[in-house]
Structure formats: C-alpha cells, structure tokens
Amino acid sequence: MSEADTRLRILDAAEALFVDSGFESASLRLITAKAGVNLAAVNYHFGSKDALIHEVFRRRLSWLNDQRLRELDRLETEATGKPLKPSQILQAFFGVALKMAADQDNGGSGFMRLLGRTYTQPSEFTRRFLAEEYAAAVGRFKEALFLALPEVPREEILWRFHFMLGAMSYAISGADALNIVDKDSVDDSNTEALYERLMSFLLGGLRAPLPNLPAQAEKVTGRKSVRKTDRNNLAAESVAVQLT
Amino acid sequence: MSEADTRLRILDAAEALFVDSGFESASLRLITAKAGVNLAAVNYHFGSKDALIHEVFRRRLSWLNDQRLRELDRLETEATGKPLKPSQILQAFFGVALKMAADQDNGGSGFMRLLGRTYTQPSEFTRRFLAEEYAAAVGRFKEALFLALPEVPREEILWRFHFMLGAMSYAISGADALNIVDKDSVDDSNTEALYERLMSFLLGGLRAPLPNLPAQAEKVTGRKSVRKTDRNNLAAESVAVQLT
DNA sequence: GTCTATATCGGGATAGAC
DNA sequence: GTCTATCCCGATATAGAC
Numbered sequence: 001m002s003e004a005d006t007r008l009r010i011l012d013a014a015e016a017l018f019v020d021s022g023f024e025s026a027s028l029r030l031i032t033a034k035a036g037v038n039l040a041a042v043n044y045h046f047g048s049k050d051a052l053i054h055e056v057f058r059r060r061l062s063w064l065n066d067q068r069l070r071e072l073d074r075l076e077t078e079a080t081g082k083p084l085k086p087s088q089i090l091q092a093f094f095g096v097a098l099k100m101a102a103d104q105d106n107g108g109s110g111f112m113r114l115l116g117r118t119y120t121q122p123s124e125f126t127r128r129f130l131a132e133e134y135a136a137a138v139g140r141f142k143e144a145l146f147l148a149l150p151e152v153p154r155e156e157i158l159w160r161f162h163f164m165l166g167a168m169s170y171a172i173s174g175a176d177a178l179n180i181v182d183k184d185s186v187d188d189s190n191t192e193a194l195y196e197r198l199m200s201f202l203l204g205g206l207r208a209p210l211p212n213l214p215a216q217a218e219k220v221t222g223r224k225s226v227r228k229t230d231r232n233n234l235a236a237e238s239v240a241v242q243l244t
Numbered sequence: 245m246s247e248a249d250t251r252l253r254i255l256d257a258a259e260a261l262f263v264d265s266g267f268e269s270a271s272l273r274l275i276t277a278k279a280g281v282n283l284a285a286v287n288y289h290f291g292s293k294d295a296l297i298h299e300v301f302r303r304r305l306s307w308l309n310d311q312r313l314r315e316l317d318r319l320e321t322e323a324t325g326k327p328l329k330p331s332q333i334l335q336a337f338f339g340v341a342l343k344m345a346a347d348q349d350n351g352g353s354g355f356m357r358l359l360g361r362t363y364t365q366p367s368e369f370t371r372r373f374l375a376e377e378y379a380a381a382v383g384r385f386k387e388a389l390f391l392a393l394p395e396v397p398r399e400e401i402l403w404r405f406h407f408m409l410g411a412m413s414y415a416i417s418g419a420d421a422l423n424i425v426d427k428d429s430v431d432d433s434n435t436e437a438l439y440e441r442l443m444s445f446l447l448g449g450l451r452a453p454l455p456n457l458p459a460q461a462e463k464v465t466g467r468k469s470v471r472k473t474d475r476n477n478l479a480a481e482s483v484a485v486q487l488t
Numbered sequence: 489g490t491c492t493a494t495a496t497c498g499g500g501a502t503a504g505a506c
Numbered sequence: 507g508t509c510t511a512t513c514c515c516g517a518t519a520t521a522g523a524c
Contacts, residue, residue, distance in 0.1 A: 039500095120414065177363055193458060
C-alpha cells in the first residue's frame with residue numbers, strides 16, 4: 001500500500017467514525033481497524049490523534065471555503081460593482097455547503113454534521129483551528145452582507161449570520177434529528193427540496209424586521225443609547241420591504 | 245452529608261463538566277471530585293454513568309417542558325378558542341427556553357447548550373431519551389402551529405420548526421461560538437437583547453414565502469406531483485402577508 | 489451511605505525488529 | 507513504512523470494611 005493511500009484511508013475512516021460517535025469514542029484502534037492499516041500508522045503519518053483530527057477538518061474545510069469564495073467571486077464579477085442581493089450571498093455560502101453535504105465524494109452529509117456539532121463545542125483545541133480555517137472566507141462574506149444591507153446594524157447582521165449557521169447545521173443533521181421532534185412523516189432524501197426549504201427560511205430570517213432592542217449601555221463609548229433603539233426601528237421598516 | 249445532597253451535588257457537577265467537555269471526557273473521577281463526594285457514590289446513587297447522564301437531562305427537560313406547556317395553556321385560555329398567533333407560540337416554546345438559559349438556578353445557558361449539541365448527535369442512547377422527554381411537549385406545539393398556519397403544508401412547518409431549533413441552539417451557544425466567525429464586536433451579555441434578536445429572526449423565517457419545491461414523487465401514494473408545487477406557490481403569497 | 493482498594497478494561501503512544 | 511509488543515495511564519465498575 002502506498003503512503004498516500006494509507007494516509008487517505010486513515011482520514012476517511014477517522015472522519016466516518018468521528019461522525020458516528022465523536023472524537024473520544026473513536027479510538028485509534030477502531031480507526032486503524034476500519035482503515036485496514038496498522039495501529040502505529042496514525043502516529044507515523046500524523047504524529048498524534050489531535051493532529052489527525054485537525055487534518056480531517058482541514059482538508060474538507062479548505063475545499064469548502066475555496067468553493068464558497070469562488071462562487072462569491074463569480075457573483076461579484078457578474079454584478080460589476082453593484083452590491084449583491086442577500087439571496088445571492090446566502091446561496092454562495094449556504095448553498096455550496098448543502099451541495100457539499102449532498103456529495104458523497106466530499107464527505108457527504110457526515111462531515112457537515114460533524115462540523116456543525118464541533119462548532120458549538122467549546123473545546124479550545126477545536127475552536128482554534130476552526131477559527132483559522134474560517135477566518136478568510138467569513139471575512140469576505142461579512143463584508144458582502146454589510147454592503148448588501150447598509151441600513152442594518154452590523155452587529156445585527158453578525159447575529160443573524162450566526163442564527164443561520166445554526167439553522168443550516170440542523171438542516172444538514174436532517175431527518176435523523178428531526179425525528180426526535182416528530183417520529184413520522186418527514187423525508188430528507190430530496191436534497192433539492194431541502195435546499196429550497198432552507199433558503200427561504202434563511203432569507204425570511206435575514207430580512208425580518210429588526211428587533212426592538214431594549215435600551216442599554218453602549219459597549220465601548222458612552223453614546224446615548226436611546227437613539228440606538230430608534231434607529232433600529234426606522235431601519236426595520238425599510239429592511240422588511242427592500243430586500244430579496 | 246445527606247443522601248439528597250450527594251445526589252444533587254453529583255448532578256450539578258456532572259452537568260457542568262458535560263457542558264465544558266462532553267460526556268466522554270467528563271470522567272467519574274472528575275465529576276465526583278468536583279462534587280466533593282466519593283468516587284463510588286455515582287454508582288451507588290445512579291447505577292452507572294449512562295444512568296447519570298440520563299438523569300442530568302431528565303430533571304432539566306421535564307422542568308423546561310412543564311414551563312413551556314404551562315405558558316401554552318395560559319395563552320390558549322386567553323385566546324378563548326381562537327388559534328394563537330405564531331409569535332405567541334414561538335414565545336412559549338423558545339422564549340421559555342431562553343429564559344431558562346438566562347437563569348442560573350436552572351442550569352443557566354450551560355444546560356441549554358448541552359441540549360442543543362446532544363440534539364444533533366446521533367448516539368442511539370441519547371436520542372432515545374431525548375425523544376421520550378420531548379414527545380409530549382412537541383406534540384402540543386406542533387398542533388398549535390398547524391392550527392395557527394392552516395395554509396402552510398404540515399411538512400413545511402415541521403422543517404421550519406427544526407430550523408428554528410437550530411437557530412436557538414446557536415443563539416444559546418452565544419458569543420463563544422459566534423467569535424469563531426468574528427473575533428470582535430459582539431456582546432451576548434444582554435439576554436433581553438438576545439431574546440428580541442432571536443424572536444424576530446425566527447418569526448421572519450417561519451413566515452417566509454414558501455419554497456418552490458421541485459416536482460418529485462409523492463411519498464406514499466402516487467398522486468400527481470406537479471400539483472404540489474403549484475399549491476405551494478399559491479400558499480406562499482398569502483402566508484407572507486397574513487401572519488404575525 | 490460512604491469509604492478505600494482493586495479488578496478489569498481500553499485508551500494513546502512508542503521502541504525496536506523487519 | 508510497516509509491523510508487533512509493550513508501556514503507562516485513566517476509565518468504569520465493584521468488593522468489602524466501616
């Protein structure tokens with residue numbers, strides 16, 4: 001077996017086991033057995049289990065974020081200087097992720113589910129490299145959303161982006177998780193339908209009227225916080241109408 | 245130390261450690277040390293680590309779902325037979341959860357974060373008792389939503405409910421997770437503001453225009469699937485306008 | 489009910505032969 | 507590069523004294 005082969009087999013086996021039972025219960029013994037390689041091969045090729053985990057994420061995330069940025073580039077080129085529509089930005093970010101989740105060659109829904117879970121797990125170790133891998137792509141998408149929604153406070157956009165990530169995570173977890181809520185009558189085999197469902201939900205949330213924030217102290221400077229609520233209400237009117 | 249005391253100390257310590265580092269890394273040694281009790285006490289009081297995990301969820305979930313149903317009862321009594329507004333239903337389900345997340349006496353945000361994560365983890369063990377604990381409450385809320393949104397296909401409502409759970413989960417994970425996306429400038433200390441932000445996002449998503457579902461084979465019978473798309477489009481118009 | 493001590497297992501990592 | 511054998515640790519669970 002060639003070196004590259006062994007590496008790949010380990011990565012694939014590890015990913016599958018992480019998805020099914022988490023980082024801890026997937027022991028090196030299980031991983032190497034599933035991969036059909038020797039136990040010691042993991043330490044030889046990756047150095048440690050942690051490094052293996054890191055690499056499992058790195059290879060998928062760098063591909064995913066590449067695709068996302070490529071799609072964003074394409075849309076921005078087409079738009080010739082005009083700001084993108086929110087729906088286009090969401091399509092580039094979430095649509096590409098859903099497409100990856102539907103593609104067996106790139107880890108299928110398994111990896112995306114793993115990613116969604118890991119995202120809310122506050123382990124310093126996973127947090128650090130997720131931030132690294134995400135930084136570049138997220139920065140671009142943030143800016144695109146700020147441009148597309150100039151009247152919406154930036155903090156509000158960030159929170160809604162965060163909420164959208166949560167919805168996507170559960171969407172990809174699919175009927176498996178939904179069946180906790182309702183044992184019957186839901187079908188997630190149709191990825192096209194899931195995409196349409198999720199996109200209209202996300203767009204609805206993103207362009208919802210702005211919340212009535214309670215007056216509060218500003219974070220850094222001491223500007224009059226009363227104004228803030230007013231400004232949000234004003235923006236709410238226009239936002240609910242203007243977008244698509 | 246009284247028996248009840250020991251039980252409680254173990255439950256609290258276990259919950260806190262599960263939140264911080266998951267079920268597997270929280271060993272009985274860590275749990276009992278943090279609780280200030282003897283290692284053997286866990287097996288004496290709960291029988292096994294799995295049973296302890298189960299009990300950690302049961303005590304919080306039964307309280308949470310009690311509160312949710314109480315609030316739903318109250319709203320339905322007030323409404324005297326008329327269907328509730330979607331916003332009221334969301335308030336009873338998600339608002340109560342956020343309130344619990346903000347209340348240190350009931351586990352604070354810790355437990356809710358743990359719950360959100362566990363929800364997407366496909367372990368048979370956790371899945372089974374989550375379904376048990378949720379069944380009653382979710383059934384009532386489903387029915388309330390069906391009544392409140394008679395023109396929206398039931399399957400669509402279930403998916404949107406699922407998406408909303410995802411958004412809530414991430415909302416409660418809070419700035420810790422958001423900072424993966426953006427290292428600065430976000431503040432989650434204000435739970436009132438978080439509540440308002442999340443509610444307007446959820447409502448926007450719930451009442452979004454219905455998706456354009458691709459034609460597909462019906463699930464059980466072979467009724468003409470073309471009609472389905474048309475029906476959804478029709479409904480979309482009314483739904484986007486009618487709700488609040 | 490609570491303790492100490494221990495049985496038993498499975499984990500990650502590594503040394504050293506091939 | 508890959509293997510076997512093994513070290514060392516920490517996990518759950520339990521037996522038996524108090």
